[in-house]
Amino acid sequence: MPLINGKAVTAVLLIALLLVILYCYVSQSYRVVLSFQEKSKATEDDTSDPEAFVTRHELHLVSPDHLRYKQPSIVQGRTDVVAVTPWLAPVVWEGTFDSGLLDSIYRPKNITVAATVFAVGKYIMFLKDFLETAEKYFFVGFRVHVYVFTDRPNEVPQVKMAAGRQLTVMPVPSSNRWQEISARRMELIQTLIEKKLRNHTDYIFCLDVDSKFHGRWGTESLGGLVAVIHPGYYRNERSKFPYERRPASRAYVAPGEGDFYYCGGAFGGLLQEVHLLAKTCRQNFEADAKVGIEAAWQEESHLNRYMWINKPSKVLSPEYLWQDFKSKNPEIQIIRFSGVVKNYADIRPN
Template sequence: MITTCVFRSFCSQSITQSIPALPATPRDVLQPKRANYGQPLALIPQRNDVLTVTPWLAPIVWERTFDPDMIDSAYKSLNITIATTVFAVGKYTQFLQDFLETAEKYYMSGLRVHYYVFTDQPREVPRVELAAGRKISIIQVPKYSRWQEISLRRMEIIERHINETIHREADYIFCMDVDMKFHDRWGPETLGTLVGVLHPWFYEFTRDKFTYERRPESTAYIPMEEGDFYYMAAVFGGRVKEVHALTKKCHEHLDKDKSKNLEAIWQEESHLNWYFLHNKPTKVLSPEYLWDDQKGGLPSEIKRKRFSAVIKNKEAVRENV
């Protein structure tokens, strides 16, 4: 019988030999030193309108499920760097200014952040004033003939750059879409060993409504009777070694499908959902951390819109629809 590892952090993993041992990084759960904060009360639920913990005991992060002062106190005393990747290819360079400027206002404030901008037009990367301890690296990538190909290549490119440089430069990494902007705090409460984000259009649905890859011949295949949540590929992250393992496996699966002339229904997002089904995230972020402005007003369970996809004409920015 084949068994699947649910708690990856407790399983022995073989990591690419070319990646040396990383420096010690903090646990998912930290212990603040003499921080002043309100007493947590075990008998009074902070949220009773949403699921706040998964069946495998990973926290789901919503407003009022954490104390921001406690979290900030714990992490700001640590010597950590968060890598953050974005791809700005073709007309998507127009979104970089908003992404970077709002990130500098709301994203991981007070922590060291290293942005990695992958683009085919390095001269179009805007100059943005960065806070102390934050920097941008620009990496030139080719512009492919199909926007789907850009999506499919993302896992390969991230894997390669983690292997070559990022593993020496950061402790955690978030991989984000560029056609987004920050609106409110996105802090270290989001850090974890392996982190996924609930898709804003699917978090209310049952698994039979999820747009998983349903063809058995694809390596991204998920049967109708399986699946936990539907995760959006616009954001995923975790410790660098864990995200390397994720991107490596997704890259391998994408190549296997391509060898059979297959392309999963939602490209790398389909493979990401397969990966998270078989390698459970240790932390899940609510749709507060990945909203879609096309949905209009916020439902009652979304107390704060922290990060969202901007409204745009996709046909206009996808030059090769």
């Protein structure tokens, strides 16, 4: 019996190996697709898993055909401010975006934006102005659902809302310490997302009630994880930021660390990103509480720690949460959202 040529044997073995690899690849691909389909179906059918989300956001940005807008330029524009972070996230200022173009991209996506606001105790007095100005400036023309957390549901004002916009009152207990009210916000936001928002809300913004809208806040603010730079510290060196400086705290930011000081009164992004932020901050706050630590600025301290490690994909300039008692600095061309002047001794329980 003639011997098989060595080269022929090698060729046969190589072909067989390639067939095995091809089979494994096709089989694995089928399992991955099937697994994804099954997981998606399970997510739609099963509302018991708080970690499950159906993602409706698409990164692919489609502009309407023949839409006309000002020609973009990479050599002209704002020169008085920085419009990008070191990790290449955009910093949104007036003059850095085209609102008509952005709205035309996001409107066909039929997105839903949720907003949370806490009107506990005497803070209920700010709710009417918040809601009325939100109707004028906050995602106008888009589907918006405002969730009001309050211990005074009977005092929630009646505000006429445009088509596609609605308000839901979420009763919560009152507290004798404003710090406790502040600290519980992350827990309540996490629970809201898990029980009511997943699978039918795309973005969420968490906003302070003692503030008013003065200008557009819209699609330019959309992103994965969105932070707002605090108006009181954006010109300061990081050594002056009021981070939590005790190493024993889960909110600790060491000297020489940190990017910006972010507001606890305005943040947001994709639903799943905010869920992870709220869940992590809540866990870290509870871990601190077990050893008798309360971070310097409650949830704001934990938020700043979180965003130092988990970089925001979009940063909003201080236009998006100014302070009424401050005069505008030259770089602030417009105030979009601002905290009202108030006497804390009159409205805080302690």
